[in-house]
Amino acid sequence: PHPTAPTPPPRRAPGTTAPPLLGRFLARAAAVTAALTAASALLGLLRDQTIAHLFGASVESDAFLIAWTVPEMAATLLIEDAMALLLVPAFSHALARRAARRTQDPALADDAVRALVLATLPRLCAALAAAAALLALGAPWLVRLLAPGFGDPQLATDCTRLTAVTVFTFGITGYFSAALRAHGHFLLPAGVYAAYNIGIIATTLTLHSLWGVRAAAAGVAVGSLLMILTQLPTFLRLTRAHRTPAPSRA
Template identity: 50%
Template sequence: MTTTASAGLKAASLTAVLVGCGSLLGFGRDLLLATTFGADSATDAFLVAWMIPETAAPLLIEGAMAFLLVPLFSRAVEQGGDVRYLVAATLPHMVVALLCLTVLTAAGAPWLVALLTPGIADPELAVRCMRLTSVTVLMFGLAGYLSAALRAQHAFGPPAAITMAYNLGIIACLWTFQEVGVSAAAVGVALGAMGMVLIQAPAFVKRCGRPRRPARRMLLPLGAFVPIAAFTLERQGQVLVERFVGSSLPEGSISHLNYAQKIAQVPMILSLIVATVTFPHLVRAITAGDGAAVWRRLTDDVVVAAAIVLAATAVLVVCAPDIVRVLLQHGAFTDADAEATAQIMRVYSLGLLGQAVVGVVCRVFFCGTRPAWYPALAMAAGLAATIALAIPPWGVAGIAAANAAGITLSAAILLAGLRGPAIGLPPRAIAGPAVRLVLAAVLAAAAGWGTRSLLAGLPSAAVLALTAAVTAAAFYAVAALTGTEEITRMIRMRGRA
């Protein structure tokens, strides 16, 4: 194994461990929130306020900020430039802009609550929580900036640890200040966001040093940022649609949607770890004009992500009731809450493949130096489909189905865009493995259903562990039997990444 391959494997493994720990803490956070406060008008109010960090995170950490800054820092490193000049030229302006947005968000909280969730039962509590969570606009922006700079220099540990810091802050406040009500969670969000910056600051200072004033004025390529931001906000718009429509449904509907989404998205997040590590390499391949290397990297990442999320989809569809009972059905979280959440999770999980494909494929459109509007147009089509399908009479399951349909449409449009002259990805490069993996997911789900029916009467934890193991094993067995050479090639190429 070469030094490059060893470094890539080490980075992916470290990132996987840290992100996995962050996800486990996220489970703990949601479990503590559910068992302490259940699913009612108060949790709905907090989740309305949580839309601020939920929107800021993809825009300022993993989404637009990364798509803008990772290529910028990567090109500076590749060309042998001093990144301290780049930091001095860009960071102060970004901080001022983020401060202004933070103040505007806090001041405009009453109008935002009324606009986003007009039917919310406790708007005053939602406003108080939103003002507390507005600090995430500044903190997430700084965290995203530090993450981009570190990843471009192949430092993946501190950026991967930010989710741990964030969730630890929320859990600590929920545990310590739960007597003040759900506002404790909002305070935790603010403190957790600060932790995301602090955990990266030492590594950033070590790697970049003190900023140096550049000899000539340098500006962020805001022309490239606009389409990236539009894409990211449209993608997050699906959550806004959920909260808007859910606010007119029975009390607790927003909470049920949130719990189901948070659990179902964990495999999607894990599926994008490799893509996160390979992003700087993708930037360099595109910058060098090596089309063959670009689509090889892209197909590898898509197949890896698809294999993870489709195996997880099979498990989620079969085991949703058991997952919810084991993780959430404690304390104030009732049987009715568990049933509603499980139903939503099953439907929502059908869109995980689309979520993963969008997360992997969109990167290639944002690596160039010219703005790319195609991903924003693809997401606009998906968002329009979500809005059209998410109607109150269909209830929370209908909202989840609309979300899945919208993101799947966006994924299909993005894949179609890869056939253009800029990339020239052959359709068969992804279509063949995708069909095999979907078949494996269907057969694995069938095996899981059979196993679960045989285990009826056992404790939920035992049913979940055994059924999930059988379902996952069946998935990978079928995938190997239907495409051994493709899976073997994928693993070998990943080892050489």
């Protein structure tokens, strides 16, 4: 006897909707983001308690609070606002162009996402590095502007120079986060602040006996570097050139 032919799946009537896969994905993304945000907030509280326990209400803690102004402003501008508003649409457009080009000709070698990265990331790195260097050089004037008459301006200047690196690292973090979000990856962008706070806490606890409150400022730099490293492997995987080899000729 002949085997029974498989029954084709029923066709949906016009006007019906597909299973809510997108809705479930968005719900999971929102839940993970909320959980990581809560974890980051708890780690931030632990960070603040660690610094308060080690340095208390002192000139050292005041010097760190002056330097803390830099990452606070940089995070708002470079991670959440400017990078997200500008680059998420740019990467989404590049992904749409990549898909359209592959539909037209699977053998096309160009890649819109890769082209966007090559056109923007090197220039952004140069601009952010220059801005961070200028901020470090101008730290004495910034301290006088933020805290005129502060008792230990050299300590505040040293801490500010250490935290000035976040102008570079936060900018790159925001760039990576925008690229990952445009690709539908929300876990790592939501977890960068957890990595950041872990870096601050670990560095402060390890080095405070040697460097004093400068260890906390160095922890800001270390934590911001961890934000980049957390996303770097996935960013490289998602933005590498997607090339379909042309068919070989006989």
